[in-house]
Amino acid sequence: MTTLAALVPTHVAAAAPAALSARGLTKRFADVVAADSIDLDAHSGQILAVLGENGAGKSTLMKLLYGYYRPDSGTLAIHGRDLELHSPASARNHGIGMVFQNFTLIPALTVVENIALLQPGRGLRLDRRGLARRIDELSARYGLEVRPHVLVGDLSVGERQRAEILKVLASDARILILDEPTSVLAPQEVDNLLAILRHLRDDGFALLLITHKLREVFACADRVTVLRRGQVIGGGPIADFTSESLLAMMLGERQGATEVVAAPPAAPRGPGMRLEHVTALGADGRTALRDVTIDVPAGQIVGVAAVGGNGQSGFADVLIGIAALQAGRVELGGVDVTGASPASRLAAGLRIVAEDPVAQSAVGAMSIRENFMLTRARVDGKGVLLNLRRLAAAAAALAARSPFPVPAITRPLETLSGGNVQRVVLVRELQPHGRFLLVYYPSRGLDVASSRAVQQLIIDLRDQGAAVLLVSEDFDELEALSDQLLVMHHGHVVGSFARGSVDWLRVGRLMTGEADA
Amino acid sequence: MTVATQARARLRGQPPRSGWLVGRGAVLRFGMAVTVAMVAFGLVLLSESTNPLGTLRVMWDASVGTEFGRTEVLVKVIPFGLCALAVAVPARVGLINVGGEGQFYVGAWAAAGAVLYSGLPGWALLPAAFVAGATGGGAWAALVAVLRVKGKVNEAVSSLLLNFVAIQFVNYFVYGPWKDPRGPNWPFSPKFPDAAMLPTVYGDRLSIAIAFVAVGLVAMFLVLRYTRIGYHARVVGGNAVAAERSGIPVGRYLFWALVSGGAIAGLAGMAEVTGIQGRLRPGISVNYGYIGFLAAWLGGHRPLGILFACLLFGAISVGGDSLQLALGLPGSTVNILMALILFAVLAGRKNRTQVRA
Ligand SMILES: Nc1ncnc2c1ncn2[C@@H]1O[C@H](COP(=O)(O)OP(=O)(O)OP(=O)(O)O)[C@@H](O)[C@H]1O
Ligand SMILES: [Mg+2]
Numbered sequence: 001m002t003t004l005a006a007l008v009p010t011h012v013a014a015a016a017p018a019a020l021s022a023r024g025l026t027k028r029f030a031d032v033v034a035a036d037s038i039d040l041d042a043h044s045g046q047i048l049a050v051l052g053e054n055g056a057g058k059s060t061l062m063k064l065l066y067g068y069y070r071p072d073s074g075t076l077a078i079h080g081r082d083l084e085l086h087s088p089a090s091a092r093n094h095g096i097g098m099v100f101q102n103f104t105l106i107p108a109l110t111v112v113e114n115i116a117l118l119q120p121g122r123g124l125r126l127d128r129r130g131l132a133r134r135i136d137e138l139s140a141r142y143g144l145e146v147r148p149h150v151l152v153g154d155l156s157v158g159e160r161q162r163a164e165i166l167k168v169l170a171s172d173a174r175i176l177i178l179d180e181p182t183s184v185l186a187p188q189e190v191d192n193l194l195a196i197l198r199h200l201r202d203d204g205f206a207l208l209l210i211t212h213k214l215r216e217v218f219a220c221a222d223r224v225t226v227l228r229r230g231q232v233i234g235g236g237p238i239a240d241f242t243s244e245s246l247l248a249m250m251l252g253e254r255q256g257a258t259e260v261v262a263a264p265p266a267a268p269r270g271p272g273m274r275l276e277h278v279t280a281l282g283a284d285g286r287t288a289l290r291d292v293t294i295d296v297p298a299g300q301i302v303g304v305a306a307v308g309g310n311g312q313s314g315f316a317d318v319l320i321g322i323a324a325l326q327a328g329r330v331e332l333g334g335v336d337v338t339g340a341s342p343a344s345r346l347a348a349g350l351r352i353v354a355e356d357p358v359a360q361s362a363v364g365a366m367s368i369r370e371n372f373m374l375t376r377a378r379v380d381g382k383g384v385l386l387n388l389r390r391l392a393a394a395a396a397a398l399a400a401r402s403p404f405p406v407p408a409i410t411r412p413l414e415t416l417s418g419g420n421v422q423r424v425v426l427v428r429e430l431q432p433h434g435r436f437l438l439v440y441y442p443s444r445g446l447d448v449a450s451s452r453a454v455q456q457l458i459i460d461l462r463d464q465g466a467a468v469l470l471v472s473e474d475f476d477e478l479e480a481l482s483d484q485l486l487v488m489h490h491g492h493v494v495g496s497f498a499r500g501s502v503d504w505l506r507v508g509r510l511m512t513g514e515a516d517a
Numbered sequence: 518m519t520v521a522t523q524a525r526a527r528l529r530g531q532p533p534r535s536g537w538l539v540g541r542g543a544v545l546r547f548g549m550a551v552t553v554a555m556v557a558f559g560l561v562l563l564s565e566s567t568n569p570l571g572t573l574r575v576m577w578d579a580s581v582g583t584e585f586g587r588t589e590v591l592v593k594v595i596p597f598g599l600c601a602l603a604v605a606v607p608a609r610v611g612l613i614n615v616g617g618e619g620q621f622y623v624g625a626w627a628a629a630g631a632v633l634y635s636g637l638p639g640w641a642l643l644p645a646a647f648v649a650g651a652t653g654g655g656a657w658a659a660l661v662a663v664l665r666v667k668g669k670v671n672e673a674v675s676s677l678l679l680n681f682v683a684i685q686f687v688n689y690f691v692y693g694p695w696k697d698p699r700g701p702n703w704p705f706s707p708k709f710p711d712a713a714m715l716p717t718v719y720g721d722r723l724s725i726a727i728a729f730v731a732v733g734l735v736a737m738f739l740v741l742r743y744t745r746i747g748y749h750a751r752v753v754g755g756n757a758v759a760a761e762r763s764g765i766p767v768g769r770y771l772f773w774a775l776v777s778g779g780a781i782a783g784l785a786g787m788a789e790v791t792g793i794q795g796r797l798r799p800g801i802s803v804n805y806g807y808i809g810f811l812a813a814w815l816g817g818h819r820p821l822g823i824l825f826a827c828l829l830f831g832a833i834s835v836g837g838d839s840l841q842l843a844l845g846l847p848g849s850t851v852n853i854l855m856a857l858i859l860f861a862v863l864a865g866r867k868n869r870t871q872v873r874a
Contacts, residue, residue, distance in 0.1 A: 320762055343764030352762065361762055363755030374752060374763050386745050 600809020654783015
C-alpha cells in the first residue's frame with residue numbers, strides 16, 4: 001500500500017509538499033461527528049492557526065494528526081508520503097509532537113526524567129547527563145527557560161508549559177501541535193511563548209496552534225483554518241482576514257454576541273465576603289496567603305491580578321473552609337464563618353468556579369446531569385432518597401437557562417471538549433442563589449462568544465447583589481468587570497486600584513514584583 | 518503532588534462507571550475475554566501433557582452439568598459474592614480493599630465466639646452470630662479505615678498485611694483457648710449446636726445465606742442509584758477533591774465504606790462457620806477473600822457484573838475440585854484460569870483513560 005502510494009503520489013503540492021497534510025479525515029463519536037472529512041496542510045516554516053468555537057473539533061483533529069485517535073476514514077501524508085499512524089509513538093517516530101490542552105507531565109518526576117520518558121528507543125538506561133545537556137542546548141537556543149532537575153510539580157505554569165515544549169523538541173519532532181498553549185498563561189508569558197513559536201517557525205518547524213485569542217493569531221500565524229461543527233469552514237493566508245471576518249466565520253449565523261462587555265459602575269450593598277489578616281497554606285502546602293485582608297462588598301466585583309502561583313489559588317480552600325487558617329478570620333455576609341464547615345458555607349450562598357474545573361469541581365465519569373446535581377443535592381436538603389425526577393427537571397431547566405449551548409445533559413462529562421466542561425461548571429455555579437462568588441478564570445478555554453456571555457452573567461449577578469471575587473489573567477476582562485482591582489505577589493496584596501484609575505503598567509510591575517506597593 | 522494532580526490520577530484510575538449494572542458492549546467483550554482465557558488455560562494444560570478438552574469436560578460435568586454441581590456452584594457464590602461486595606463497596610468511593618480474607622476470618626471468629634461462649638439461648642444464637650460476624654469484620658476493616666483517613670496510610674497495603682495477622686489470630690484461638698477439649702487433638706473449636714446452624718434452602722449444603730448475597734447486591738444497586746449517600750459516595754469515588762469542595766464529608770464516606778465492606782466480608786465468615794463448617798478451624802477460607810477481589814474487579818464493581826463473575830468463578834471452582842479426583846491435577850490449577858480471565862477482561866476493557874481537551 002504505502003510503497004504504491006509513494007510511487008504515485010495522490011496529491012502533488014506545487015513546490016514542496018506540505019510537512020503534514022490530511023485529506024478527508026473523519027472521526028465520529030457515539031452521537032457527534034467531531035471531524036467531518038477535514039482537509040488540512042501544515043507547511044514547514046509556517047504557523048497554522050486552527051480556530052473554532054468550543055466543541056468545533058479542534059482538539060479531536062489534532063489528536064487524529066498525532067495518532068491518538070484513529071480516523072474512521074481519511075488519509076494523512078507527511079512530506080508527500082502517505083502514512084498511517086497507529087499510536088502517538090508512531091507519530092513521534094515520524095517527527096510529530098503534541099502539547100496537549102491539559103498538561104501531561106508527571107509532577108513527581110523532574111523535567112529531565114519526564115523528557116526521558118519520550119526518548120525513542122534508547123534502551124533502559126537513563127542517560128541523565130547527556131539528556132540534561134541536550135535540554136540545555138535546546139532551551140538556550142529557543143529561550144525555553146526551565147530548571148531541568150526540578151520536580152515538575154514545583155514549576156510555575158509558564159515553566160511547565162515550556163517544559164512540555166522541550167519534551168516535544170527533545171524527541172526530535174519537526175512538526176509541532178499545540179492545543180491552547182496560551183490559555184493558562186499570563187499576558188507576559190503569552191508574549192514570551194509567541195516569540196518562541198516564531199523562532200521555531202524561522203528554524204523550519206511546522207507548527208499547528210490552537211487558540212481562542214485572535215490577537216495571538218495575528219501576532220504569529222501565517223495561515224488559518226477555521227472549523228465549525230467538525231468541518232473546515234474556511235481558511236488561507238492570514239493577510240486575507242480581519243478579526244471581524246474570522247469571528248464571522250467561526251460563529252456562522254450566531255453573530256452579535258461578540259461586542260465587548262463592560263460593567264457599568266455600581267454601588268456596594270452591604271457586607272459580602274471578607275478576609276481579615278488571613279494567613280494560610282495552599283492546597284499544595286506551599287503557596288500561601290500572607291496576611292491578606294480583602295473586602296468584597298455585596299453588589300461589587302473585586303478583581304485579582306496575579307501571576308500564577310502567587311497565592312491566588314489559596315482563596316478557594318480558605319473561603320470554602322478546607323484550608324486550616326494559620327491566622328485571621330473569614331466573614332460571609334457579615335457573619336464570622338472561620339470555623340464553619342464547607343457545607344454550611346455553601347448553604348450560606350458561597351459558590352466557586354474552580355481554577356481547574358476538571359480536577360476540582362467535576363466528576364468525569366458522571367453525566368452532565370449528575371454533575372449539575374452536585375449543587376442541587378447540596379441545596380435540596382437532607383432526605384435519604386434523592387428526588388430523581390425533580391433533580392432531572394432542575395438539571396434540564398439549568399441547561400435551558402444557560403447563556404450558551406450546553407451539550408445533551410446525559411453525556412458523560414469526560415467526553416466533552418475542554419471549553420464545554422468549563423461551560424458546564426460555569427452554568428452550575430453561577431446561578432441566582434449564589435450570594436458570594438469566587439470565580440477563577442471564567443473565560444479560560446471559552447470561545448469569544450461564550451466569554452462575553454459569561455462576563456455578562458457575572459455582571460448580572462453582581463447587579464442582583466452578589467459579592468464577586470474575580471481571579472483572572474486576562475487584563476481586558478479584569479478591566480471590564482472589576483469595580484476594584486487588587487494585585488497580588490508572593491501571597492501579599494501589593495496594590496489596589498479603583499475602577500477607572502487602573503494603571504496597567506504599574507499593575508504589570510507589581511505582579512512581577514518589580515515595583516513595591 | 519498537588520491535590521489537583523491527585524484528583525486527576527484518581528479520575529484516570531477508576532474503573533468504568535458508565536452503566537449501572539454492566540456497561541454497554543460489556544457482555545460481548547466479557548464473552549471474548551473468557552474464551553481467550555480458556556484457550557490460554559488449555560495451553561497451560563497441554564504443557565502439563567493433559568488433554569485440555571477432556572479436562573474442561575470433567576470440569577463442566579462436575580459443575581454446570583449436574584444438579585448436584587449446580588447447587589455446589591451456588592454454595593460457592595455465598596462466600597465469593599459477599600467477599601466481592603466487600604471489595605466493591607469501598608471501590609465505589611475509590612478505595613482498594615484487599616483485606617476481604619482477613620475480615621472473613623475475623624467475622625468467622627466473632628461469630629464462633631458468639632455461638633460458643635455467649636451463653637445465649639438457642640433461638641438467639643444465629644442473630645447473635647450475624648451481628649458478631651458483621652461487627653468483627655467491620656471492626657477489622659475499621660483499623661484500615663482509621664489508618665487511611667487519619668494517617669493517610671494506603672489501604673491496599675494495610676488491609677493486605679492485616680490478612681496475615683487475622684489468620685494467625687484465629688489460629689491462636691483454635692490451637693489454644695478455643696480448642697475442643699473433648700475432640701481428638703486437632704485445632705478445632707467445639708462443634709456448634711444445631712440451633713446455631715443456618716437453615717438450608719436447597720439440598721443439604723445450600724444455606725439461607727445465599728439470600729445475604731441477593732440482598733447485598735440489590736441493596737448496593739438501590740443505594741447507589743436512589744439515595745443521597747449513594748450519590749455522594751459515587752462523587753467521592755469519582756473525584757474526592759470535588760466532593761470535598763461540594764461539602765461532602767469525604768473522610769466519613771471513606772471510613773464507612775471500608776467498614777461496610779469489612780462487615781460484609783465478616784458475614785461471609787459467619788455464613789461459612791454457621792452454614793458449612795459448624796465449627797471454627799484453621800483454613801476455613803479457601804482464598805475466598807482473594808477470589809472475591811477478582812470477582813469484584815471482573816464485575817466492574819457493579820451488582821449484576823459481580824453476580825455473573827461469581828457464578829463463573831463458582832463453576833470454575835467446583836469444576837476444579839473435581840480435577841483432583843478425576844485427573845490428579847492440583848485443585849489450585851483452576852486459580853490460574855480465574856486469574857487469566859481477569860487479566861483477559863481487564864486487557865480487553867475499552868481504554869477509558871483519555872487525555873481530554
Ligand atoms: N472521547 C470523546 N467521546 C465522545 N465525544 C467526544 C470525545 N471527544 C470529543 N468529543 C466531542 O467531539 C466534539 C469536538 O470536541 P473537541 O474536543 O475536538 O472540541 P474543541 O474544538 O477542542 O473544543 P474546545 O475549544 O472546547 O477545546 C465535541 O462535541 C465533543 O463533545
Ligand atoms: Mg479543545
